[in-house]
Amino acid sequence: MPGTRLDPIDRKILAELQADGRMTNVELAKRVGISAPPCLRRVRTLEEQGFIRGYHAEIDSRELGFEVQVFAMVGLQSQAESDLSAFEERCRSWPLVRECHMLNGEVDFILKCVAPDLSSFQSFLTGELLTTPNVASVKTSLVIRGAKDEPGVPFEVLEERLSKSA
Amino acid sequence: MPGTRLDPIDRKILAELQADGRMTNVELAKRVGISAPPCLRRVRTLEEQGFIRGYHAEIDSRELGFEVQVFAMVGLQSQAESDLSAFEERCRSWPLVRECHMLNGEVDFILKCVAPDLSSFQSFLTGELLTTPNVASVKTSLVIRGAKDEPGVPFEVLEERLSKSA
DNA sequence: CCCACAGGCGAAATATTATTGCGCGCACCT
DNA sequence: AGGTGCGCGCAATAATATTTCGCCTGTGGG
Incomplete structure (x- = not known):
């Protein structure tokens, strides 16, 4: 369903979960400015719709022996x-x-x-x-050394873009 | 502290959290075969020691408009x-x-x-x-199309390697 | 051989969080 | 107005996280 558009709260949820995927739902709700139950419902919906594909711990590969x-x-x-x-x-x-x-x-x-x-x-x-x-x-x-390694997408760019087209 | 070695349970924890970073601690404990409290302690330790650098939701960038x-x-x-x-x-x-x-x-x-x-x-x-x-x-x-995009490290390789050196 | 000790575990208790059920208000027709 | 759909928040309940504490095991003296 490409017709499904995300509102600002959904985008904030995605941004927060991208930055910290283990945040509790109450903390997340606080940050996006709604109460916990609707927040959880939104997260579930975002998962079902495929905006969120999964959650992963970021492991330090060097520490683990992948040099x-x-x-x-x-x-x-x-x-x-x-x-x-x-x-x-x-x-x-x-x-x-x-x-x-x-x-x-x-x-x-x-x-x-x-x-x-x-x-x-x-x-x-x-x-x-x-x-x-x-x-x-x-x-x-x-790879001699890593200078930057950000997972995911730049929400800053997305917001900037949306504010212009508004 | 490079002297800190991980035991098989720690490695299993890392592998599980890499695959599903939002797994509850009780579920994680069940999977790695210990009870919840020591499991949580291990996770905290792994976080403090830097083996786990963070947790992230994996966002579908295309769905979000990054074509x-x-x-x-x-x-x-x-x-x-x-x-x-x-x-x-x-x-x-x-x-x-x-x-x-x-x-x-x-x-x-x-x-x-x-x-x-x-x-x-x-x-x-x-x-x-x-x-x-x-x-x-x-x-x-x-990029014309993506064929594979796995986050993190291949624990399979790590285990294989450890079993050989044992 | 026995004891003191450190480390890691699990049971139980408590604090937080997740989840469900429901009623309300608001926007949008008709 | 009256009806309807949607999303919110409150309150209750279920589940989970976290702390506390006592037990067991392995280790290194004495």
Whole structure:
């Protein structure tokens, strides 16, 4: 239902839950300015309508022993739809691959990968990715350091945009 | 405190909360096989020690009106540390830029951006990113479609790894 | 071998929170 | 006006979170 529009309270709810997904409902209600029951009803509705896809704890991957993060640019030999989706399906089956996006331009896919160390990434690269049928080229870039990593969407931009169109 | 090792219950807690960050503590306790009070204590400890950095609702950006997602590869003129961190600071101030990673290789940074539509990304690109001092080159790739987007870390890999070293 | 002690657990009690049921007010027709 | 649908908040109830406390276990003296 794309006709469903969100009012300012809904957007505030989304913004608050994006920032702190474990906030209690009473706290959330206080922040958005309504009482707890309607607030909870709104949250449930937002979940059902798919605006909220889930809740996740953000884990420090380095603390957990995943020392390296790598972007891999992948080019395929064939861009036929069946070959594209076959490659995507492969990516979904690899735990080290956390993200896979199809791109325009020279490169067909970009993959974001994590691994405990360089050698385990190397073995994934040579043993899995490079041996996958239809993979023509892979260029990898190691992440030296992370400068920003914000989950989700910029609600600031959304609000700004809505105030203009009003 | 890198000496702090996690036992299997802690790892299970992290895995469960990564998968569902809003799970109640009693449900979590049931799943990891201990009672609620020690479970809650463990969660608090994991939060304090930084293994858990926060909790976030996962929002459907497309439903919210962010139609385009773009990766931007940025090259700088100077790679002096002060120039690198100046650029990183810029990235942190741009809401459209959700992630910024410094890379090895030819490209200095990769940026993941979202925008409501192509034209608003274009205006960000030409009006902000390209006019930033020290930016030498920017190559952008539009995301055609997303094939995988898993938050967090692959606990499967971690467990496998631990069972081997045991 | 026995004891003191630290750490982690679970049962029970208490404080908070989530959830349900209901009546009210408001906007929108007709 | 009168009717209707929607969303709110109050109040009651169910569930959960959090604190308190005593028990068990493993460890390191003495």
